[in-house]
Amino acid sequence: MTDMVNAPRPQIVVSPRREHPSVSQRDYAARTIHSMGRRKIVNALMVGLTWIAALLATLPLLFILFYLLKKGASSLTVAFFTQMPKPIGETGGGMANAIVGTLILVGTAMAIGLPIGVGAGLYLAEHRATKLATAVRFLSDVLNGLPSIVIGIFAWQFLVRPVGHFSALAGAVALAAMMIPMVTRTTEEMVRLVPTSLREAALALGYSRWRTSLTIVLRTAAAGIVTGALVAVARIAGETAPLFFTALGNQFMSTSLREAIAALPLQIFNYAISPYESAHALAWAGALVLIGLVLIVSVAARFATRARFGNAAD
Amino acid sequence: MPPTELDVVRLSAWFGRQPAVRDVTVAFNEREVTAIIGPSGCGKSTLLRCLNRMHETVPTARVEGSVLLHGTDIYGKDVSPIALRRHIGMVFQRPSPFPTMSIRDNVAAGLRVRGKRISRAAIDEIVERALRRAALWDEVKDRLRTSALGLSGGQQQRLCIARALANDPEVLLLDEPTASLDPISTQKVEDLVYELRQEVTVVIVTHNMQQAARVSDRTAFMLAGDLVEVAPTAKLFTTPADDRTEAYITGRFG
Amino acid sequence: MTEPEILVGPQSLDDDSPGGLAARLASAGIGDRAYRVVITVFAACVPLLLTAIAIEIGVAAWPALHRFGFSFLISSDWDPVNGAFGAAPALYGTIVSSILALVIAAPLAIGVAIYLSEFAPSWLRRPVSFLVDLLAAVPSVVYGLWGIFVLIPLLRTSVVPFLKDTLHLGATPLFSGPNYGPSMLAAGVILAIMVLPYISAVAREVVLAVPRSQREAALALGATRWEMIWGAVLPFARSGIIGGVILGLGRALGETMAVTMVIGNTHEISASLLAPGYTMSSLIANQFSEATGDLHLSALMAVGFTLLVVTLVVNGIARWLVWRVARHD
Secondary structure: OOOOOOOOOOOOOOOHHHHOOOHHHHHHHHHHHHHHHHHHHHHHHHHHHHHHHHHHHHHHHHHHHHHHHHHHHHHOOHHHHHOOEOOOOOOOEOOHHHHHHHHHHHHHHHHHHHHHHHHHHHHHHHOOOOHHHHHHHHHHHHHHOOOHHHHHHHHHHHHHOOOOOOOHHHHHHHHHHHHHHHHHHHHHHHHHHOOHHHHHHHHHOOOOHHHHHHHHHHHHHHHHHHHHHHHHHHHHHOOOHHHHOOOEOOOOOOOOOOOOEOOHHHHHHHHHHOOOHHHHHHHHHHHHHHHHHHHHHHHHHHHHHHHHHHHOOO | OOOEEEEEEEEEEEEOOEEEEEEEEEEEEOOOEEEEEOOOOOOHHHHHHHHOOOHHHOOOEEEEEEEEEOOEEOOOOOOOHHHHOOOEEEEOOOOOOOOOOEHHHHHHHHHHHOOOOOOHHHHHHHHHHHHHHOOOHHHHOOOOOOEHHHOOHHHHHHHHHHHHHHOOOOEEEEEOOOOOOOHHHHHHHHHHHHHHOOOOEEEEEOOOHHHHHHHOOEEEEEEOOEEEEEEEHHHHHHOOOOHHHHHHHOOOOO | OOOOOOOOOOOOOOOOOOOHHHHHHOOOOHHHHHHHHHHHHHHHHHHHHHHHHHHHHHHHHHHHHHHHOOHHHHOOOEEOOOOEEOOHHHHHHHHHHHHHHHHHHHHHHHHHHHHHHHHOOHHHHHHHHHHHHHHHHOOHHHHHHHHHHHHHHHHHHHHHHHHHHHOOHHHOHHHOOOOOOOOHHHHHHHHHHHHHHHHHHHHHHHHHOOOHHHHHHHHHOOOOHHHHHHHHHHHHHHHHHHHHHHHHHHHHHHOOHHHHHHOOOOOOOOOOOOOOOOOHHHHHHHHHHHOOHHHHHHHHHHHHHHHHHHHHHHHHHHHHHHHHHHHHO
C-alpha cells in the first residue's frame, strides 16, 4: 500500500507578490474597504432620498383629495345640483346655474375647437412636411404653453370690449383657443397611426381622397381622437382665468350665449374668497364635483389609451 | 384572337427621376388570367399599379403613355381615377380589412361611394354573391355582423378579394396576394383566381413562378423595368423565346 | 340567382356609344379640393390665432408701454388715481415665486424620476407615476381653495414657526417679518406642487432613455447604484432634465388662480418670503374687472403682454433643449 500521507506533495509555486503583500498594498486595501463603507452609506442615503422624493410627490394629490372629500362631501346634497345660489350670507342654495353654465361653455368650446383641432390634425398628418405644417406644429406648442389669463384678456379685447358686454360666447372662444392645440396634437398622432395600406385599399375601391380621409381614416382613428378630445375637455372644464373677463359669471340661470354666464370654477373662486362659512362649504362641494369630473375623464382616457395599444389596428 | 380588355401602350413610369417601368406595351386579354413575373425591383408592381392609376397616389410619381380600357384611355384628360377604380379593382399584398367595420360592411364598402343609393336588401345580395365568388361565404355566413378582424389572415385576404369583387369590376389586379399567407390559404386563393377567370379579367403579379404556372393563361416576364417577353404560360415556361427569360426561369438569378 | 342591378351608371358596358365608358369615367374632383382647402384653413387657424393674440394684446398695451417705456418694468409706483403704473413688484413676484417653486419641485421631480427608473419595485411604478401625473389634472382653482384653507393655516401654525424658530431662519432676510397667512412662500409651495408633474414627466422620459450600455458600463466598473446614477445617467440626461425644469418654469410663470388666492395681492417688493406680494398674472386677475380708466386698463394689458413675451421666450428655450435631446437619441 502506498503511503498517501507521506507521498511527496506537488510543489505549488506561489508568485512572490501574492505571498507577502507589501505595506502599500495593505494600505490600499484598508483604504478601499473604508471608502467602500462610506460609499455604501452614501448610496443608501441617496436611495432613501429618492424614496422620500417619491413619497413627497405622491402625497399632495392624496392630501388634496382627502380634504375635498372631508370638507365637501357633506354639502353634496341634491339641492346642490338643483338649486340656485342664495343671496350672500344665507346658508343653503346650490350651484345649479354654475353647473349648467360650465356645460354650455364646454359644449360651445367643443363645437368650435373640435372641428378646427381635428381638421388641423388631419392637415398635419396628411401634409407632413409642408412649411405650413412645420409652422403649425411649432406654433401649436407655443399656443399650448400660453398662460390662460393671457388668452382671457385676448378674448376680452377681441370679443367683449368691442361689443360692450360680457358673453358666454367670448368665454367659449377663449376655452376653444386652449383646446385647439391639444386636439390638434392628438389627432395628428392618431391619424398617423392608421397604416397606409388602409388608405390604399380604400382608394383602390374607388374612394376619393376626401372620402378616404373622412370615412375610413378618421373612423379608424376615432377612438384615439375621442380620447384626446376628452382629455382636452377635462382640462378646459377646470379653467377659471379665461372666464374672468369673458363669461364673467352670473348670479342667475342663463343659457344665452350672448350674456354673462355662471361657471363652476368661477363660482368656486367667488365662494372661496368670500368671508362667509356657508359659501366656503359650497366652494368645497363645487370643487369636489369639479375634480370628480376632471379626474374621471382623465383616468378613463388613460385607461382607454392603454387598452387600445394592446390591440392596435395592424 | 381573344378580345383584349386592357391595352398598355408605351407605358413608362417614374418615381421622381428613377424609372421603374420603361416603355412597356402589352395586351391583357378578356377573361384570362395574366401573370407578371420577374425579380424584385423589376417594376412589375409598379406596372400593375399603373393599370388602376394607383401609382400616381405616390408623391413624385410620373406616368407617360396610355392604358386603354376597351378603347378608352384611362389616362385621358377627362377621366377620373376614382371612377376608373370601380372598373379596375385591386387586392394588395397585405390583407387590409377596414378594422372598424363588420364583415358585411367591409364587403359593401365600395358600394357606399356610388352616386346612387342602394337598398339594404340589394346590398345584402351583392355581399352574398361577392363572398361566394371569393369562396368565403360558407365560412362567414353566420357572422356577417362581426368584426372583420376576427378572421384569419387567409380569410381576411379572401375578404379583400370579395370586397373588390363586390364592385363588379371588369378587371381585377392582384399584387402578390398570397405573399403573406400560409400554404393552405395560398392554395385556396389560387383556386379562387383560377375560377374567377370565367367572369373577370385578372392580372396577377407574383414572385412565385410556380404560382404563375399554376393559375395563369398567359405570363409576362419583366426585368429592370422592361417587358422582356409575354406568351402563353405553358410556352413561356417550357420554350421561352428570350435568353433572359430562360435564365430567370431556370433560377440562374432572381 | 338574378343579378342585382349594379348601379355603376345608366349604361351597361355593351353600350356602343363612343363616349359611353369615357363618360362614365369622367367626374369632378371638387370634393378633394374642397376638403384640402378646409383642412388647410383649419390648420392656418393656429398661426392666425397666435398672431391675433399678440396683436390684440400688443395694441391694447401700447398706450401704457409708450407712455412709461422701460420704467414700466422697473418702477414700483402703481397709482391708478394719479396715472402712474410700474409693474416691478409683479415682475419680481413672478420671478421669485417661480424660482421658489422650481427650487422645491425640481429636486423632487428628479428624485421621483430616478426612483421610478432605478429603485421602485415594479408593482409600484405605474401607481406612483400615475399619481404624480394626475397632479396636472387638478384645476387651478381647486389648488387655490386648498391653498387658502389648508396650506396657509398649515404654514402659519406649523411650518413657519419651525423655520423661523427651530431652524433659526427667522434671522435671515428670507424669513424675516410676520406671517399673517398669504405669502410668497405659500405661492411658491403651491406652484411647486403644480409644476411637479410637468418636470417629472420630462425627467422620467429622459432618464429612461439613457441607454443600458451606459448604466452597465458604470456598474461593471464597480460603481454603486447611486454612483452609476450620478456619474453615468444624470450627465447623459442633463440637458433634457434642464429642459423639463425650464418647461416647469414656463408653467409657473403663467399660473394665475392658485397664486392669486394665496399670495395676498399686495403691490410691494419684499425680501421676505413670508410677506404677501404680487405676480403678473395675479395682478391682472385681481385688478382687471375694476380697472379705472383706459390707462389703467392699458397698463394691465401691458403686464399681460410682458407675461406673454416672457412665457414665449422661456417655453421656447425649454422646447429647444428637449428637442436637442430628442435629436441626439
